[in-house]
Amino acid sequence: MNPDLPMITIRNLKLDARTEHGPAHILRGIDLEFGRGRIVGVVGESGSGKSTLVSCLLRLLPSNIERLEGEILFDGIDLLKLSPSDMNDWRGRKIAMVFQDPMTALNPLFTINTHLRDVLKRRFPQISAREARERSLAMLTKVGISDASVRLDAYPHQLSGGMRQRIVIAMALLVEPDLLLADEPTTALDATVEAQIVDLFDQLRQDFSGSIVFISHHLGLVAELCDDLCVMYGGTIVETGPVAEVLARPRHPYTRALLDCEIEDDHGGRLATIPGEVPSATWAMDACIFASRCAHVADICRRGPTVLETVAIGHKAACKRSREVLP
Amino acid sequence: MRETLRYVASRLATTFLIVLGAMILLFALSALVPGDPATALLGPAATPEYVQRFIQEMGLDQPWYRRLFSFMGNVFVGNLGTDVLSGQPVTRIIANVLPYTFILTFSSIGLAVAFGVPLGCYAATHRGSLLDHLLAFVSVAFIAIPSFVIAIFLLLIFAIWLDWLPVMGAGEAGNWFDQAQRLILPTIALSVGWIGFIARLVRSSMLETMGENFIRLSRAYGLSNRLITYKYALKNACIPTLAVLGMGVGRLLGGAVLVEIVFSRPGLGRLMFDAISTRNFPVLQGTVLVVVLIFVLTNLLVDLSYAAIDPRIRRQGSR
Numbered sequence: 001m002n003p004d005l006p007m008i009t010i011r012n013l014k015l016d017a018r019t020e021h022g023p024a025h026i027l028r029g030i031d032l033e034f035g036r037g038r039i040v041g042v043v044g045e046s047g048s049g050k051s052t053l054v055s056c057l058l059r060l061l062p063s064n065i066e067r068l069e070g071e072i073l074f075d076g077i078d079l080l081k082l083s084p085s086d087m088n089d090w091r092g093r094k095i096a097m098v099f100q101d102p103m104t105a106l107n108p109l110f111t112i113n114t115h116l117r118d119v120l121k122r123r124f125p126q127i128s129a130r131e132a133r134e135r136s137l138a139m140l141t142k143v144g145i146s147d148a149s150v151r152l153d154a155y156p157h158q159l160s161g162g163m164r165q166r167i168v169i170a171m172a173l174l175v176e177p178d179l180l181l182a183d184e185p186t187t188a189l190d191a192t193v194e195a196q197i198v199d200l201f202d203q204l205r206q207d208f209s210g211s212i213v214f215i216s217h218h219l220g221l222v223a224e225l226c227d228d229l230c231v232m233y234g235g236t237i238v239e240t241g242p243v244a245e246v247l248a249r250p251r252h253p254y255t256r257a258l259l260d261c262e263i264e265d266d267h268g269g270r271l272a273t274i275p276g277e278v279p280s281a282t283w284a285m286d287a288c289i290f291a292s293r294c295a296h297v298a299d300i301c302r303r304g305p306t307v308l309e310t311v312a313i314g315h316k317a318a319c320k321r322s323r324e325v326l327p
Numbered sequence: 328m329r330e331t332l333r334y335v336a337s338r339l340a341t342t343f344l345i346v347l348g349a350m351i352l353l354f355a356l357s358a359l360v361p362g363d364p365a366t367a368l369l370g371p372a373a374t375p376e377y378v379q380r381f382i383q384e385m386g387l388d389q390p391w392y393r394r395l396f397s398f399m400g401n402v403f404v405g406n407l408g409t410d411v412l413s414g415q416p417v418t419r420i421i422a423n424v425l426p427y428t429f430i431l432t433f434s435s436i437g438l439a440v441a442f443g444v445p446l447g448c449y450a451a452t453h454r455g456s457l458l459d460h461l462l463a464f465v466s467v468a469f470i471a472i473p474s475f476v477i478a479i480f481l482l483l484i485f486a487i488w489l490d491w492l493p494v495m496g497a498g499e500a501g502n503w504f505d506q507a508q509r510l511i512l513p514t515i516a517l518s519v520g521w522i523g524f525i526a527r528l529v530r531s532s533m534l535e536t537m538g539e540n541f542i543r544l545s546r547a548y549g550l551s552n553r554l555i556t557y558k559y560a561l562k563n564a565c566i567p568t569l570a571v572l573g574m575g576v577g578r579l580l581g582g583a584v585l586v587e588i589v590f591s592r593p594g595l596g597r598l599m600f601d602a603i604s605t606r607n608f609p610v611l612q613g614t615v616l617v618v619v620l621i622f623v624l625t626n627l628l629v630d631l632s633y634a635a636i637d638p639r640i641r642r643q644g645s646r
Binding site (some may be wrong): 058088089090091092099101102106107109118119122123158168173175178295325 | 540541545547549550554559563564636
């Protein structure tokens with residue numbers, strides 16, 4: 001393992017799903033890399049492919065996948081080339097996941113202890129039931145659950161949504177993964193609980209040595225928590241770079257528009273919207289993916305697809321007119 | 328624990344009410360049957376004096392509420408009346424055949440579960456495999472073929488052509504081996520349809536559970552397929568299957584009559600059938616009541632096992 005190499009390198013990841021109207025290009029060639037100990041925020045509208053990207057990292061994909069190409073290098077090993085059983089070995093050991101909806105993420109017929117113990121036993125086969133319980137208790141306390149010993153013997157329906165999400169996060173941390181995937185972990189929660197969970201992630205990064213991929217459609221939240229930002233649109237990455245840099249100087253009109261949607265403007269306090277619709281997933285992409293909605297679209301944008309280009313150190317954007325319109 | 332006790336108590340109370348309701352309904356039916364029960368039972372040849380004496384003996388001249396109370400009172404002390412043909416107490420007649428019905432019903436359900444559940448699990452986890460397709464075809468066939476037809480085929484093949492098993496009757500009293508041998512074919516005849524039914528049911532509820540988020544979570548943590556299927560998913564898939572099993576017991580209790588006739592076994596179904604054809608009303612009433620009682624108790628058991636499986640149900644019961 002070379003510490004200078006990025007932990008995760010995704011190269012030209014393409015994924016097509018089978019539909020009635022022909023193949024849908026869910027991921028249209030994703031290039032992304034990040035190092036150890038980073039929190040990478042992935043933002044984009046629904047359908048931009050951010051959840052699918054995470055599913056690819058776990059290789060837990062629906063059955064209607066027609067084509068999956070490219071490379072996902074994890075410490076130099078291509079996850080897409082692993083046999084199914086080798087891949088399964090990575091899950092719950094090197095990679096852990098927090099799902100979007102905590103209300104359905106836990107099996108209603110089993111206690112919290114059973115959930116955590118089985119996951120721990122899979123990760124550390126030598127562990128005794130007693131030690132598993134002790135570690136679970138310590139972890140529940142750490143993720144901010146009071147009365148941990150009572151909660152450990154509770155069933156999911158006896159706990160609130162926020163508490164269930166803390167338990168799912170505790171589960172993820174118990175397996176001590178190198179990579180933690182969080183797929184919109186706060187979207188299904190109340191605003192106040194959402195803030196608590198974000199705070200929790202912020203605290204946890206102190207002693208968590210792995211990297212986190214944090215999916216959200218909320219730019220402000222990502223700004224608060226993440227080191228790197230990756231903006232997805234229509235199955236492509238349109239802009240990526242260090243959070244502070246990207247948010248201070250967005251170089252793609254879509255990122256700019258997203259920012260405008262988050263910030264109230266001076267006239268009457270109404271939120272801005274982006275007119276138009278995301279192009280269909282079956283579209284062959286013979287132009288810039290954002291051309292149909294871009295305020296700065298020109299002829300050059302319609303001549304072939306746009307690729308990510310470095311605009312500053314570690315900062316890339318996929319816009320041919322970036323220098324003209326967003327200097 | 329208190330939640331559980333309260334749930335059990337409330338279910339017991341409901342069970343008692345259902346049995347009470349069944350008794351009233353049965354009584355009402357006997358009162359509503361057209362014609363005079365005495366003449367119907369004794370036949371047109373009976374002399375008027377004899378009919379008159381019979382009416383007095385049976386208490387048929389009493390007002391209806393008095394008859395209802397004496398009927399219910401008798402039932403509670405275990406007296407289901409007297410068989411008008413043989414003069415024997417109905418309770419004893421039923422007690423004589425009940426063990427045969429019990430054994431046949433529960434061995435059939437047991438066999439159906441023992442084969443249906445693993446087959447359903449296999450089909451759900453190997454969707455589209457040869458066995459899955461085969462199961463879909465064969466189970467539909469077995470559900471559609473009436474059990475007495477299967478019984479006749481089994482009789483032909485194993486008892487007559489191959490001469491492997493003795494079949495007619497329930498076997499010598501006290502001879503366990505003989506009785507067990509004679510139980511095999513009727514059990515198979517009754518359970519094949521249920522095997523198919525349970526396998527289909529387990530398959531579909533298993534597939535539904537497999538699509539749940541919590542199963543995806545288990546997969547994301549690399550838990551073994553065996554653990555996911557047989558621990559996490561099967562427990563969820565159990566619940567609809569249990570409901571059907573409760574119904575199945577009820578059906579088999581009184582509905583095994585045709586198989587009982589083919590193998591000339593004694594049983595509740597057979598008793599009921601004979602009672603109807605001879606208009607033997609006390610026996611019919613008693614048998615139906617016993618079937619209702621067993622059915623209700625089985626469903627109580629099913630409800631309680633739900634609560635044991637699903638903690639959310641325990642909570643609902645206490646509300």
